[in-house]
Amino acid sequence: MSAQNNSGLQPPNTSAAPAPSRFRSGMMGRLLTPGLVVILVAIIAAMIYGATGGAARREAWYTVLLFVGLASSLNILLGYTGYVSFGHIVFFGFGGYIGFFAIYQLGWNLLPASLLGGAAAALLALGLGLAILRLRGAYFALATIGINEAMKALVINIPALGGPNGMVLNFGIYASYGGAAQAQWTVYWATAVLTLMVVLTSYIVKKSKFGLGLMAIREDEDAAEVMGVVAPRAKTWAYVISALFPGILGVLFFFKASNIEPAAAFNLNRSIELLVMVMLGGQGTVLGPILGAGGYQLLRTTLLTSDLALFGLKIKDIQLAVAGLLLLIIVLFIPVGFIGWLRSRSTRLRRWLE
Amino acid sequence: MKRLALLASALLIMAMLAACAGGPASPASSGGDTTTQTDSGGSEQAASAREVLIGYTASQTGKYNVESTRQVNGLNQWMKEVNDAGGIKLADGTVVTFASKSYDDESNGDRVQELYTKLATTDGADFLISPYSSGLTSTASPIAEQYEKVMITTGAADDANYTQGYTGIYQVYTPASKYLTGAVDMLKAKAPDVKKLAVVHENDKFSTGVADAVKAYAESLGYEIVLFEGYDSATTDFAPFINKIEQSAPDAILGGGHFQDGSTFARQLAEKGVDVPYMALLVAPPEPTFADLGDAAVGVVGPSQWEPLAKFTEAAASSAGLTWVGPTGDTFVSDYQAAYNDEPSYHAAGGYVAGMMLGEAIKQAGSLDSAAVKAALDSMDLLTFYGHLKFDTSAEAHGLQVGHDMVFVQWQKDGDGNLVKQVVWPAEGATADLITR
Numbered sequence: 001m002s003a004q005n006n007s008g009l010q011p012p013n014t015s016a017a018p019a020p021s022r023f024r025s026g027m028m029g030r031l032l033t034p035g036l037v038v039i040l041v042a043i044i045a046a047m048i049y050g051a052t053g054g055a056a057r058r059e060a061w062y063t064v065l066l067f068v069g070l071a072s073s074l075n076i077l078l079g080y081t082g083y084v085s086f087g088h089i090v091f092f093g094f095g096g097y098i099g100f101f102a103i104y105q106l107g108w109n110l111l112p113a114s115l116l117g118g119a120a121a122a123l124l125a126l127g128l129g130l131a132i133l134r135l136r137g138a139y140f141a142l143a144t145i146g147i148n149e150a151m152k153a154l155v156i157n158i159p160a161l162g163g164p165n166g167m168v169l170n171f172g173i174y175a176s177y178g179g180a181a182q183a184q185w186t187v188y189w190a191t192a193v194l195t196l197m198v199v200l201t202s203y204i205v206k207k208s209k210f211g212l213g214l215m216a217i218r219e220d221e222d223a224a225e226v227m228g229v230v231a232p233r234a235k236t237w238a239y240v241i242s243a244l245f246p247g248i249l250g251v252l253f254f255f256k257a258s259n260i261e262p263a264a265a266f267n268l269n270r271s272i273e274l275l276v277m278v279m280l281g282g283q284g285t286v287l288g289p290i291l292g293a294g295g296y297q298l299l300r301t302t303l304l305t306s307d308l309a310l311f312g313l314k315i316k317d318i319q320l321a322v323a324g325l326l327l328l329i330i331v332l333f334i335p336v337g338f339i340g341w342l343r344s345r346s347t348r349l350r351r352w353l354e
Numbered sequence: 355m356k357r358l359a360l361l362a363s364a365l366l367i368m369a370m371l372a373a374c375a376g377g378p379a380s381p382a383s384s385g386g387d388t389t390t391q392t393d394s395g396g397s398e399q400a401a402s403a404r405e406v407l408i409g410y411t412a413s414q415t416g417k418y419n420v421e422s423t424r425q426v427n428g429l430n431q432w433m434k435e436v437n438d439a440g441g442i443k444l445a446d447g448t449v450v451t452f453a454s455k456s457y458d459d460e461s462n463g464d465r466v467q468e469l470y471t472k473l474a475t476t477d478g479a480d481f482l483i484s485p486y487s488s489g490l491t492s493t494a495s496p497i498a499e500q501y502e503k504v505m506i507t508t509g510a511a512d513d514a515n516y517t518q519g520y521t522g523i524y525q526v527y528t529p530a531s532k533y534l535t536g537a538v539d540m541l542k543a544k545a546p547d548v549k550k551l552a553v554v555h556e557n558d559k560f561s562t563g564v565a566d567a568v569k570a571y572a573e574s575l576g577y578e579i580v581l582f583e584g585y586d587s588a589t590t591d592f593a594p595f596i597n598k599i600e601q602s603a604p605d606a607i608l609g610g611g612h613f614q615d616g617s618t619f620a621r622q623l624a625e626k627g628v629d630v631p632y633m634a635l636l637v638a639p640p641e642p643t644f645a646d647l648g649d650a651a652v653g654v655v656g657p658s659q660w661e662p663l664a665k666f667t668e669a670a671a672s673s674a675g676l677t678w679v680g681p682t683g684d685t686f687v688s689d690y691q692a693a694y695n696d697e698p699s700y701h702a703a704g705g706y707v708a709g710m711m712l713g714e715a716i717k718q719a720g721s722l723d724s725a726a727v728k729a730a731l732d733s734m735d736l737l738t739f740y741g742h743l744k745f746d747t748s749a750e751a752h753g754l755q756v757g758h759d760m761v762f763v764q765w766q767k768d769g770d771g772n773l774v775k776q777v778v779w780p781a782e783g784a785t786a787d788l789i790t791r
Contacts, residue, residue, distance in 0.1 A: 056476040059468035156557050156584065164557040164584060165512075168492055171499055171519040180500040257463060258518075259492040261559055263587055264463050304457055304465070305472070 031207055035354030039286055043068070043199055046294065047192040055184070062188050064297045069195035069249055071277040071293035072202050072286070076242040078275070079284035080211055081235055082218030083133070084141045087148035088246065088274055093265030094151055095121035095247020096254040097161055103255060104167045105160070110177065114190070114251040121247025122240050129236035136221070145268065152266035166261035187256045191249060198245045203286045203354060205241065214238050215284070280330055282337025286354045291338055299323060402447050406722060408433075408454045408709070409479030411469050411494070413486050416461025417587070418509075420613050420641070421701045422486035425509055427694050428705025429454065429483060435681075435689070436713055445720030452709070459485050463493040470494045474501040480722055481506070483708050484523075486701075488512035488530070488560045495523055502724050504731070506712055507753075508704035512563050516746070516754040522724065524731050524745055525755040526659075526708050530563035533657055534608055535571045536760050537634040540655075540779040541606060542575060544788045545632060550580045552604035552630070554595050554619070556611020557584035561636055568608055580604050589615055592622045599628060610635030610656075617647055624650035631790035640763050642697045645773045651765040653791030655778065659700035660740045661761050662687045663777045663785050671737035680710050683739040707740045764788060 046068075050061025074088045099117030102108040108116070132143045156164045177183040205211040213234045216224035225231050254260040273296070281292025303322055334341040343350050408429075413422035433452045436442065441451040455477050457469045466485060473479040474497060482498050484491040484507035491510035498505035499520050507515065508526040511533060516525055541548045551572055555565035562584060569579055580602040585595055599607065607623075607630050610616040616638030623633070624647075632655065638644055639656025662683060671678035681689070686706065690698040698706075712727075715734065719726035735744045735757070744757030762779035766789055776786035 054475060056468075056472040059471040063465060063468055153586075164562040165514065165559050166489075168514045168518055171496060174496070180496050184500075257467060257493045258496045259489065261489050263558060264489060267462065269462075270464070301465075301468075304460075304469075 031204065033354065034352050035286070036203060038352055039199055039203060039290065039354060040196075042287070042290055043192075043196050047196070050192070051188065055181075058185070058188055060298075060301050062191060063301065064294050065188075065192050065195045066249060066253065067274070067277060067293040067297050068290050069191065069198045070246055071274050071281075071289035072195070072198045073242045073245045074274050075278050075283060075286075075289040076202050076205055077238050078278055079288070080205065080214040080218060081238050083136075083235065083239075084275070085144040086141050086275065087144035087146070087268070087271055088242070089267060089271035090144075090148040090151050091121040091125065091243040091246040092250040092253070092270075093148075093155075093262075093267075094124055094250070095243075096250025096260060096265050097155060099247075099251025100167055100169075100254045100260045101161060103173070103251075104169060110186070110190075110251070110255055113255075114248045117251035118244050118248035121250070122244040125239045125243030126236065129239035130232075133232065133235045133239060148266050148268060148271065152262045155262045155265070162260075164262060166259060166264075168259040169255070171258070184256060187252045191252055194245060194248055194252075199286060199290060201241060201245075202289075205238075206286055206354065210234065210237070218284070276327055279335075279337055280327070282339035282341070282343075285337070285339040285343065288337050288339035295338075296323075299326070402449060403441075404448050404450045404722070406450050406452050406481065406716075407477065407479045408452060408481050408483060408712070409470070409473030409477060410454070410456050410483035411459035411466060411473075411485045411490070412456050413461040413490075414458040417612065417614060418461040418486045418490075420643070421509060421637070422461075424696075424699050424701035425486055425705035425708075426456070427696075428690070428698065428702035428707075429709045430705075431690055431693055431702075432706045432709035432713070434693075436709075442713055442717050444716070444722070450716065450722065452713070455479060459490060461487075461490075463490050466490050466493045467497050470497040471501075474498070474503055479503065481712055481727075483705075483712075484508060484510050486510075488515055488563075489558070491515055492518075495520055498522060504712070504715075504724055504727050506708040508708040509701060512560050513751075513754065514559075514563070517751050519749075519752075521752055522728055524711070524753045526704050526711065526743070526758075527755060528659060528758045528760050529754055530560055531567040533564040533636065533760060534568040534634060536657060536762055536779060537608060537655065538568060538572045538575060538577065540762055540788065541632065543781070544778075545606075548577075548605040548632060550578050550602070550604045550606075552581035552583075552599050552602055552607045553579060553609050554581065554583050554585065554599065554607060555609035555636075556587055556589075556615055558587050558611060561609070561611040564636060565609055572608075585611075585615070587611065587615065590618060592619050593626075595619075596623060596626050596628060599623075599630065600626075604630055606630065606632035606634070608634050610638060612636070613638045613641055613643075617644060620644075620654050621647050621650045632788075633791060634762070639765065640775070641699050642775075644765065645775075648773070651773060652767060653764065653789055655762055655764045655788070657760040658763050659758070659760065660703040661700070661763055661775070661777055662698065663763075663775070664741070664761050664783050666737055666739055666741055674737065674742075676735060676737040676742065678738070679714055679736050680707075680738045686739050703740050707738060707743070710738065711736075711743065 050058055077083055077085055095117035098120040099113040102113040102116050128147060132140060135143055155161050174180040174183040177186055213229040216229050217231050221231055277293040277296045278289045280296060282288030300323055339353050342353055412426045413419050437451045441449045443449050459466050482503045482505040484505055485494055486509035488510045491507050492515050499522060504522045506524050506526060511527045511530040513529045513531050553565050553569055555561040569582060581598055583595055610619060616635045634655040639654045640658035644651055668678040687698055690702060715727045715730040718730035731745060732747045742757035746752060746754040746756050761777055761783055763775045764778045765773055766776050766786060768774045777783050778786060778788045
């Protein structure tokens with residue numbers, strides 16, 4: 001661990017075109033940083049903690065891990081490329097629908113169905129990316145909302161996907177996964193491992209030349225093109241990578257819930273919550289979405305199930321207001337997010353907080 | 355040195371995660387809304403007293419808030435009454451009283467499984483009540499079944515919930531497939547000149563189930579469906595649908611969805627002065643607050659699971675050969691009004707009846723054992739102030755409500771020009787004739 005690690009120390013915008021020799025010194029060397037250890041420890045600790053306290057704790061941590069995975073996948077587009085997607089949840093819903101259809105209608109096993117869901121979401125992103133990634137700024141953000149709503153309307157009008165009724169799995173299906181209890185454990189572990197993969201992918205992208213290209217686009221797309229970054233291609237691949245994982249996570253989520261409906265699959269609120277989580281933790285950092293999503297979900301769970309009272313009002317009755325207030329304070333005073341703020345305060349911390 | 359720092363940071367992160375987790379996960383600090391109505395006479399039988407915990411999630415926030423709150427009020431009223439009466443005595447002499455624990459599901463399914471798992475495991479709920487709405491109930495059902503808890507569903511009308519192989523889920527409501535078919539019967543009997551129907555419904559699980567069933571039923575009776583359209587749940591501007599209605603010129607509009615969209619739809623139809631003589635909407639019209647629409651509410655018909663005006667009596671039960679259970683409708687209404695200063699809607703009655711059925715099944719079974727309570731529910735055939743209750747016991751549709759029928763209400767003006775709700779169908783329970791809008 002020596003000089004080559006320093007690439008992580010520099011602010012991304014100044015390292016857009018580092019000396020080529022540094023890159024030849026080995027991908028592995030560049031990837032093994034203290035920051036990676038922090039990230040791995042955080043995810044694996046959460047995974048194990050969630051699995052060792054009975055079903056109720058597992059369920060709470062399932063939600064946490066799911067949203068860490070979703071927020072980290074959004075960060076690959078939002079954080080590195082700077083393209084704000086309000087409709088990221090469309091990949092969760094679309095992948096979920098395709099996979100659920102495979103399980104419900106075609107009788108597929110969960111594993112191939114999940115992979116199909118992920119592939120479908122990635123393909124959708126490929127097609128969409130070529131079209132809408134030409135838009136910039138607010139226009140792109142608006143287009144992503146439109147796509148989510150259009151997809152919801154489309155699904156509602158396809159009878160094979162259950163139309164507005166959606167689809168409901170027969171309880172008997174869990175028997176082939178060792179019973180409902182075992183099926184929930186399977187979904188938990190699959191989600192945990194996927195979340196780990198999303199975070200690792202996010203880290204590898206950040207450390208790669210491809211990632212540097214994305215960050216160059218974020219800082220100034222025209223300048224990046226002049227410097228040799230093929231912006232349309234790079235952006236589309238970032239979009240595809242960020243769509244793949246939500247597709248798989250969606251299949252797992254709806255399989256576990258035993259039913260899927262358009263309103264639940266293409267829930268724009270959930271999409272906006274994802275943006276908040278990424279902003280909270282710090283966009284463009286790998287650790288940021290992990291802490292943002294984890295912190296946000298744990299806060300919500302705690303408030304929802306809390307007995308605490310404030311001026312005679314039970315916090316659980318006003319938990320949305322409390323969560324909103326906290327978000328407002330964070331966005332007002334540390335707009336770069338928690339990890340971004342820490343990184344800006346101390347150069348020493350930067351190598352630990354990727 | 356570097357290794358040491360690495361280790362320290364790893365430990366720090368783990369400690370942070372553990373600290374964060376302390377709140378939601380540890381059973382010792384588990385929160386939630388525990389409502390206990392203690393029985394003052396219970397202390398004499400302290401040795402053989404047992405408190406039964408009923409778990410559920412309520413939509414304290416989000417779009418189901420109105421309906422869900424009434425449902426919870428109804429359940430709480432039943433609990434208070436049964437506890438004040440000294441609880442229920444089991445076969446072994448144990449006297450059980452009831453308490454409940456609930457969480458906010460925010461009207462969406464993201465945390466429903468998490469919260470029901472918590473209720474069924476760490477909170478130790480003995481029995482479960484469903485969330486409000488068919489979608490959330492579908493999500494909660496695998497958890498109830500998995501932990502072998504009996505779950506009484508109320509506010510979950512969609513038929514599909516009950517055909518998925520569950521053995522311990524029981525429905526209080528008339529299923530969606532029978533929700534609006536009575537309106538077609540009513541039109542056939544009371545308004546024979548009606549030929550063309552428009553079905554405009556919310557595009558969600560429940561409303562679409564109702565709309566599909568009513569379309570098939572109306573067509574089988576020879577009606578022409580001139581418009582069949584679904585609108586998004588979040589619709590606030592119905593202008594496109596109103597234009598289509600004007601173009602297709604139906605004699606009656608059937609449809610709607612839930613409270614907010616239904617009342618908005620009715621208001622905008624009145625504002626545009628759309629001339630359609632009959633209109634029946636789901637969910638919204640039976641709500642007492644529907645009267646806030648003023649003149650826009652006049653003539654709007656709604657199917658209701660139950661109405662305060664509906665008279666089911668002990669005498670009717672004995673003549674039909676059914677067992678009568680619980681208070682009369684008048685007693686329920688006056689007690690509810692005294693407790694909540696609000697007229698009970700059918701959601702409140704559903705919540706009350708869900709509790710009452712559970713209590714009745716425990717009484718019949720003489721035990722708290724899930725299997726015994728299920729057997730008692732399977733053989734239940736009752737008349738209550740809410741109407742007839744009986745469950746399908748076949749393997750294909752276990753727990754589906756097959757005893758209960760809908761009543762139809764219409765907002766009309768009384769002699770003083772005040773808005774009042776009248777029962778217009780079925781004919782034997784009618785308090786007024788059907789009028790046009």
